Amino acid sequence: MSRLLLRNADGADPGGSWSRDPGDVQSAEGADRNQIARVGLRLFLVVVSSLFFLFLIAFIARSQMADWLPLTEPLAPLANLWQLWLNSAFLVFSCIALQWSRMAARQARLDATVIGFALGGVFAIAFLTGQLWVWQQFVAWGYFVASNPANSFFYLLTGLHGLHLLGGLIAWGIIVAKFLHRVPLSQLSAGVELCTTYWHYLLGLWFVLFALLASTPQTYEVIARFCGLR
Amino acid sequence: MAYAEQAETEALHEPKSFLTKYIWSQDHKVIAVQYSLTALFVGLIAVVLSDLMRMQIGFPGSLAFMDASTYYQAMTMHGMIMVIYLLTALFLGGFGNYLIPLMVGARDMVFPYVNMLSYWFYLLAVVVLLSSFFVPGGPTGAGWTLYPPQSISQGTPGVEWGIVLMLVSLAIFIVAATMGGLNYVTTVLQARTHGMTLFRMPLSVWGIFMASIMALLAFPALFVSAVMMLFDKLLGTSFFMPAMISLGQQLGHQGGSPILFQHLFWFFGHPEVYIVALPAFGLVSDLISTHARKNIFGYRMMVWAIIAIGVLSFVVWAHHMYVSGMNPYFGFFFAVTTLIIAVPTALKVYNWVLTLWRGDIHLTVPMLFALAFIVTFLVGGLTGLFLGNVIVDIPLSDTYFVVAHFHMVMGVAPVLVVFGGIYHWFPKVTGRMWNDTLGKLHFWITFLGTYAIFFPMHYLGFQGMPRRYYAYENYAFIPQSAQDLNAFITVVALTVGVSQLLFLFNLAWSAFKGKPAGSNPWGAASLEWQTPNTPPIHGNWGAKLPVVYRWAYDYSVPGIEQDFVPQTVSPEELEHMRQLSAGTQIADVKT
Numbered sequence: 001m002s003r004l005l006l007r008n009a010d011g012a013d014p015g016g017s018w019s020r021d022p023g024d025v026q027s028a029e030g031a032d033r034n035q036i037a038r039v040g041l042r043l044f045l046v047v048v049s050s051l052f053f054l055f056l057i058a059f060i061a062r063s064q065m066a067d068w069l070p071l072t073e074p075l076a077p078l079a080n081l082w083q084l085w086l087n088s089a090f091l092v093f094s095c096i097a098l099q100w101s102r103m104a105a106r107q108a109r110l111d112a113t114v115i116g117f118a119l120g121g122v123f124a125i126a127f128l129t130g131q132l133w134v135w136q137q138f139v140a141w142g143y144f145v146a147s148n149p150a151n152s153f154f155y156l157l158t159g160l161h162g163l164h165l166l167g168g169l170i171a172w173g174i175i176v177a178k179f180l181h182r183v184p185l186s187q188l189s190a191g192v193e194l195c196t197t198y199w200h201y202l203l204g205l206w207f208v209l210f211a212l213l214a215s216t217p218q219t220y221e222v223i224a225r226f227c228g229l230r
Numbered sequence: 231m232a233y234a235e236q237a238e239t240e241a242l243h244e245p246k247s248f249l250t251k252y253i254w255s256q257d258h259k260v261i262a263v264q265y266s267l268t269a270l271f272v273g274l275i276a277v278v279l280s281d282l283m284r285m286q287i288g289f290p291g292s293l294a295f296m297d298a299s300t301y302y303q304a305m306t307m308h309g310m311i312m313v314i315y316l317l318t319a320l321f322l323g324g325f326g327n328y329l330i331p332l333m334v335g336a337r338d339m340v341f342p343y344v345n346m347l348s349y350w351f352y353l354l355a356v357v358v359l360l361s362s363f364f365v366p367g368g369p370t371g372a373g374w375t376l377y378p379p380q381s382i383s384q385g386t387p388g389v390e391w392g393i394v395l396m397l398v399s400l401a402i403f404i405v406a407a408t409m410g411g412l413n414y415v416t417t418v419l420q421a422r423t424h425g426m427t428l429f430r431m432p433l434s435v436w437g438i439f440m441a442s443i444m445a446l447l448a449f450p451a452l453f454v455s456a457v458m459m460l461f462d463k464l465l466g467t468s469f470f471m472p473a474m475i476s477l478g479q480q481l482g483h484q485g486g487s488p489i490l491f492q493h494l495f496w497f498f499g500h501p502e503v504y505i506v507a508l509p510a511f512g513l514v515s516d517l518i519s520t521h522a523r524k525n526i527f528g529y530r531m532m533v534w535a536i537i538a539i540g541v542l543s544f545v546v547w548a549h550h551m552y553v554s555g556m557n558p559y560f561g562f563f564f565a566v567t568t569l570i571i572a573v574p575t576a577l578k579v580y581n582w583v584l585t586l587w588r589g590d591i592h593l594t595v596p597m598l599f600a601l602a603f604i605v606t607f608l609v610g611g612l613t614g615l616f617l618g619n620v621i622v623d624i625p626l627s628d629t630y631f632v633v634a635h636f637h638m639v640m641g642v643a644p645v646l647v648v649f650g651g652i653y654h655w656f657p658k659v660t661g662r663m664w665n666d667t668l669g670k671l672h673f674w675i676t677f678l679g680t681y682a683i684f685f686p687m688h689y690l691g692f693q694g695m696p697r698r699y700y701a702y703e704n705y706a707f708i709p710q711s712a713q714d715l716n717a718f719i720t721v722v723a724l725t726v727g728v729s730q731l732l733f734l735f736n737l738a739w740s741a742f743k744g745k746p747a748g749s750n751p752w753g754a755a756s757l758e759w760q761t762p763n764t765p766p767i768h769g770n771w772g773a774k775l776p777v778v779y780r781w782a783y784d785y786s787v788p789g790i791e792q793d794f795v796p797q798t799v800s801p802e803e804l805e806h807m808r809q810l811s812a813g814t815q816i817a818d819v820k821t
Contacts, residue, residue: 035420036416039416039419040340040341043416047446047450051453058458058490061490066485068485149469156457
């Protein structure tokens, strides 16, 4: 027994898997700074996913209370979704433009990179403006933030999504300023890559939010039952 | 180009002025000290608050200003400060910042600017929190769990400003913790030096690494709760607030779910226990191994236990809510997961004990604190098994047994590691040794004192003494003997509180006047003790990054005279050391 217990206590180095090849320490397979930034961004997106996932769980749980008034009823603001579809189109165009910019940056085509990047930002601003327009419609129809939990969640979720995009636009603005100061493309392509990844993520997130906000109470009930919240 | 190689060739963000060196510093070591000093400062406030509470409990009416509202405000701020602003910040922001780059052989965190911002956001969170002492109505007195509807209902202290500042402060803190956490995780994943495999990392790094991942995933739950409660408070929404009549008036809220808040809060709250505990586990493993001159027992088991605890801690949260009303099957589920998480936790305790077994134990101050941690964590963990079971928890719920349990496991135990860790790494941070006598005095007063405080509370809890009461007189079910015990606890609490000045004096005095410590006073094998300069200078490693050839626990290796082998010793150098040792032994035999 004591031999078994001490077997692990003989000073053995457990270095092995999950390793930078301990047998050949000089050829470390590390990452460059761009890779580090990519990892950092992906981790951040995991955090944002956790945040929105918890909001969505809260949404589903709260939607099962009796006072929930769906926004998709015939006379409610989301009965007709054309405004949100229009905004979605802006965000899709924004992502397409940024993707074009990213591909151009990889091919070192400066003009196409700049144009695509600028267009991406402009479409994103259009999306945010469109979202504010939807908010204004809500207010005009008397759907205030505290009137009903469905309204509260609509403002909260679209607002938070918008804030994240606004944060992205700050990064976008910094890179645009660097373009204007004629910083070489090779130094900016990593930033373009990161912005594009972030935009794609926010587009995916927006469609999840859109699908949820535009769903019927029956759908919420099914999800709630599936999650054990009902 | 590999990051480690790139780090050797690139210029560092070398600080040029006093401001960039000590204030707006991007150096992980300076940021670690900033985090630690701020956390200790705010922790001292929490200690004073607890002593004020104890005065009211032990000697009711002895403080003229201590009315019910003040008592609840002190209680709330004490709890929140200790859990979030002291322990979380100190383990991740303090120890994490200092140790991760040094232990993995990096020059700094991978995002130094974000790291700096993380500290300043943390400081802002602290300032916002403390500002609630100076606003009309004072800080919130809702209890550290901030349960609605009471936390934002009239009659609760600090309902106008205090609760808003608390929630805003928490939101800012979470932003800070996220910036820090992204740095810690990415640095561990991407910036390890040559040869530093994940399974060669010291357990301190593993504990902080896993706790950072958990913080990144769990703090959003607190953020969601805080934002939604702010909406309820400021905009009149009804996320958590049900229909209520308050002070004779129907409120505008309707249909909200207070239980939803509890789920969100504890989905954060329970992982938070391990966000504090896992770094403590890691640090204490390194302390025990170093001061027992023995490699850590079951290293891989320890790593997998850390990972298992991290994962399991996300599926036990509702054991904090047995009395909130839940489906009995849920209660059964959460009781079972709670018992399961005890398995990897117990495994760690066994491994610490087996590390000590036949070790060359040096009862230094850090080691005393580490040993005290094991005992204390064991006691706190065992009472956790009581409370994890629904049938035992329900009668004990909201009694002093619970107060005793979480203070032992979540308060005293991690704080002992904080002290042990500070004493252990202080010589590296400052280049000087602390006063040993003062350190031992501090240890014995703190260790024995905390037991004298919290052991009797188990008994009080069994007697049915409820927690969160402002005054305990004139209750038929609380005997006079309980009051005598409360007076005793208060006297000890005041003594322990004042004795912390010994610690602060020792650190402050030794930082400037202590004996020079040398580069590796403990004879430790891990990388942070192998820096070319002590304290390490900006960039940590001079011109070349270190190369790692072994784990961090090569102590008392057979055939080597020196009782530790640093991680940077190559197999050739080790062979040379063996030959030298053999030669010395032959010479000894001849003489």
